[in-house]
Structure formats: structure tokens, C-alpha cells
Amino acid sequence: MINPFLFWAVALLTVPPALSLLFAKKAVHIAMSIVLVMVGLATAYVGLDAPFLGVVQIVVYTGAVMMLFVFVLMLVGVDQREDLTETIKGQRWIALFAAGGLGIFLISIVARVTLPVSSSPVTGDPDVIAGVLFSKYVLVMEVLGALLITAAIGALVMTHMPQLRPRHTQKEISASRVKVGADPVNRPMPGYYARHNALDIPALDPQGNPIPDSVSRVLEVRDQTQDGSEFRAQLEDAAGPSLASPPASAPDSAVDTSKPDSSEGKGE
Amino acid sequence: MDPISFVYLAAILFAIGSAAVLTRRNAIVAFMGVELMLNAANLALVSFSRIHGEVDGQVMAFFVMVVAAAEVVVGLAIIIAVFRTRQSISLDEPAELRG
Numbered sequence: 596m597i598n599p600f601l602f603w604a605v606a607l608l609t610v611p612p613a614l615s616l617l618f619a620k621k622a623v624h625i626a627m628s629i630v631l632v633m634v635g636l637a638t639a640y641v642g643l644d645a646p647f648l649g650v651v652q653i654v655v656y657t658g659a660v661m662m663l664f665v666f667v668l669m670l671v672g673v674d675q676r677e678d679l680t681e682t683i684k685g686q687r688w689i690a691l692f693a694a695g696g697l698g699i700f701l702i703s704i705v706a707r708v709t710l711p712v713s714s715s716p717v718t719g720d721p722d723v724i725a726g727v728l729f730s731k732y733v734l735v736m737e738v739l740g741a742l743l744i745t746a747a748i749g750a751l752v753m754t755h756m757p758q759l760r761p762r763h764t765q766k767e768i769s770a771s772r773v774k775v776g777a778d779p780v781n782r783p784m785p786g787y788y789a790r791h792n793a794l795d796i797p798a799l800d801p802q803g804n805p806i807p808d809s810v811s812r813v814l815e816v817r818d819q820t821q822d823g824s825e826f827r828a829q830l831e832d833a834a835g836p837s838l839a840s841p842p843a844s845a846p847d848s849a850v851d852t853s854k855p856d857s858s859e860g861k862g863e
Numbered sequence: 864m865d866p867i868s869f870v871y872l873a874a875i876l877f878a879i880g881s882a883a884v885l886t887r888r889n890a891i892v893a894f895m896g897v898e899l900m901l902n903a904a905n906l907a908l909v910s911f912s913r914i915h916g917e918v919d920g921q922v923m924a925f926f927v928m929v930v931a932a933a934e935v936v937v938g939l940a941i942i943i944a945v946f947r948t949r950q951s952i953s954l955d956e957p958a959e960l961r962g
Contacts, residue, residue, distance in 0.1 A: 599864040606872055613876055613899055616883035622891055629895050632876075636902055639869060643913040645921045648928075652905075655928050660898065660935050667939045668891060671946045677889045682955050690885030698878025705870050712866060713916025727922050739929045746933035753940035756947070 596712075601642045608635030617691075623673055626664050633657045645719035784809060795819055869910035877903035890942050890952040894935075901931045 612628035612635075619625045633656040640649035683689075717723060728736055784798060798809035807815070876899055883896030905924040912920025946952050 597864045597866055597868070602864055602868055602872075605869075609872065610875060610879070613879045616879060616892065616896055616899065617886065622889055625892055625895060629899065632899065633902065636906055639872075639906060640909050643866060643869065643909050645909050645912065645924075648905075648909060648921050648924055651925065651928060655932055656898075656902070660932060663935060663939060664891060664895060667942060670943060671891070671952050677887070677892075677953070687886050691882055694878050694882030694885060697881055698875055701874035701877065702871055705867065705874060710867060710911075710914050712914050716913055716916050717918050719912070719918050719921040723918055724921060724925070727918050728925070731919075732922055732926075735926060739926060742933050743929065746936045750936045750940040753937070753944050 597642060601638070605635050605639040605642070608632070608638065620677075621673075622668050623665065626661055626668065629664075630657050630661045633661065644716045647719050647721045647724050866910045866913045870907050873903040873907040873910070876900075876906070888954050890945070890954050891939075893954060894938055894942070897938075898931065898935070901927060 609632045612631040615625050615628040619628065633652060637649040637652040637657075640646075640652055795810060795814050797805035797807055800806055880896045880899035880903060883899065884893050887893045887896065905927050908920045908924040908927070912918060912924075942952055949956060
């Protein structure tokens with residue numbers, strides 16, 4: 596006999612998370628709820644004298660299948676919107692009605708039968724399962740092996756992308772960057788040559804002028820950059836008067852960070 | 864408590880899974896509904912195995928799990944292939960294929 600507490604625990608662990616399939620908006624939340632359902636079903640298997648199947652359920656479903664689902668969700672983008680326009684009119688209500696009818700039908704069928712419960716249950720330990728698996732069902736076992744290989748090859752074929760165009764080498768990419776007039780070299784990191792390596796402070800060129808390109812474009816749009824003038828002043832003090840001539844034009848270029856940058860975004 | 868009560872639970876889970884397959888447009892969510900239906904069938908098999916006192920039902924549930932694993936691999940590969948060509952995993956859009 597089954598412990599009633601076990602049954603109600605399993606029911607509470609499976610049915611409310613399963614309802615998220617119908618009502619939850621985000622696919623990741625649904626995937627996590629289904630993981631909970633799988634754990635609840637594994638509990639039920641252990642309670643129904645099938646400990647081997649309980650462990651397999653945890654390993655195969657929560658460990659492999661649902662993680663594969665989450666992985667594919669990551670690939671296709673978590674924020675895939677679901678369009679709620681109905682192509683068939685009233686499809687949602689017809690579907691809910693049909694599914695509810697199916698549930699009531701199944702329950703009424705089960706309620707009509709009375710099955711005598713075996714008084715000598717066989718615990719589904721791995722050795723017992725293996726004995727049946729490799730004697731009575733050995734042919735099915737081999738067919739399933741062929742099925743698994745076919746599925747693996749099918750997935751490989753399905754996700755394989757033939758290369759339509761020749762591969763771009765690094766040299767070609769660099770040449771095309773020069774052709775469109777973008778800066779052929781990497782931009783300096785923010786803070787480079789300056790006395791500060793914060794992200795919002797532009798790098799200084801050898802003359803001591805700030806390089807606006809070195810600061811992230813996002814910070815520029817949000818007006819969160821600094822012109823680095825105080826750090827440049829420190830640099831001049833340390834280096835002496837030899838660097839004194841360029842800073843006359845420096846304030847202009849420092850203010851100029853808001854101008855639309857021609858090289859921005861082209862060479863990427 | 865009778866093990867048959869788990870069969871009722873399996874029927875409820877199967878109905879929820881079928882409702883999800885019929886209503887949701889997101890291919891991955893509908894696919895999770897299919898998984899839930901397979902698991903409900905597994906639960907029924909295991910409870911019948913307990914009722915009859917034999918392990919054959921558990922072996923069948925094991926086979927269902929293997930087939931479900933293979934099915935998930937191929938199904939998700941199809942979803943990714945469709946997403947690559949159409950940038951969408953909505954189940955309604957491939958309906959435009961019909962002439």
C-alpha cells in the first residue's frame with residue numbers, strides 16, 4: 596500500500612508546476628517548473644517500488660532532457676515573444692475544453708475498473724530490471740540501440756550548415772576595414788597613457804590629447820564620460836614643458852566627443 | 864492508499880500536457896507539453912507495474928524514456944534548424960508553407 600502522505604506530496608509537487616505550462620509567460624520559468632515535475636515523478640517511482648526508474652528519471656530527465664531544453668532556449672534567445680493572435684478563431688477555448696474533456700474521460704475510465712493490488716510486489720532493483728531487460732526484451736533493447744544511433748546522426752545532419760561562401764581570413768577582414776576607411780588598428784583601451792585606467796576616461800595620445808574613440812560609445816551617448824583634463828595636467832607637470840605645445844587644441848577635441856564618429860561601428 | 868490513485872494523477876498530468884500542446888505557440892513550450900504527456904504515461908505504467916506485482920511495466924517505462932530522449936534530440940534539432948532559417952520558433956509561421 597502507498598503512504599497517503601507520499602501521494603499528496605507527489606501530487607502537490609507535480610500538478611501546480613505542470614499548470615505553469617498553460618499559464619506562465621516565460622519559457623525558462625516553464626522549463627524550471629517541468630524540472631520540478633520530473634523530480635516529483637521520480638519520488639513517485641521510488642514510492643511505487645521502482646528505485647532504479649526513479650534514479651533514471653532524475654538522470655535522464657532533469658539531468659539531460661530539461662538541461663537540453665534550457666540550452667536550446669539559450670540558443671534561440673530567452674526573450675522570444677509568443678504571439679497571442681489566434682489563427683483559428685476560439686482555438687484556445689476549444690483546446691482547453693478538449694483537454695479537460697480528455698482528462699475527465701480518462702479519469703472516468705480509470706474509476707470504472709477495479710484492479711486487485713498484488714500483495715507481493717517486486718522491487719524494481721537494477722539486477723531485477725537487468726534480468727528482464729536482457730532476457731525477455733533483448734530484441735527491443737537492440738532496436739533501441741539502433742534508434743539512439745539514428746537519433747544522434749539525425750541531430751547532426753539536421754543542425755549541420757553547409758558553408759555557402761568561402762571563409763573570410765583575418766587578412767581579408769583587415770583589408771576590407773581599410774577599404775571603408777575605418778581605423779585599421781585596434782583602438783586604444785580607455786585610460787591608456789592617462790594617469791587613470793577607469794573606463795570613462797579617454798586614452799591620451801603621445802601628444803597628451805584625449806582620444807575620444809577609446810571610450811565606449813554607450814558611455815558617450817549617456818554623457819557619462821570625463822575628458823581626462825585633470826589627468827593630462829598631471830602628465831604635463833611630470834613631463835615638463837616639452838609637451839606644452841599641443842594642449843592648446845586639446846580642450847576642443849575633448850569637448851568634441853559628441854560629434855558623430857565616422858569610424859564608429861564600420862570596421863567591426 | 865491504492866496505487867491506482869497514481870493513475871488518476873497520470874490522467875490529470877496527461878490532460879495538462881495535451882492542453883499545453885494545443886494552446887501554446889512557442890515550439891519549445893509545446894514540446895515540453897509532449898514531454899509531460901510521455902511522463903504521465905510512464906507514471907501510469909509504473910503504477911500498473913506495482914498493481915500487478917511485476918517489473919514488465921517498469922521495463923516498458925524505461926523503453927519510453929529511451930525513445931523520449933531520442934525524440935528530444937531530433938525535435939530540438941528541428942527547432943534549431945527552423946529557427947536558423949526563419950528567426951522564429953512560433954508554431955504558426957510554418958503554416959504559411961501551405962500553397
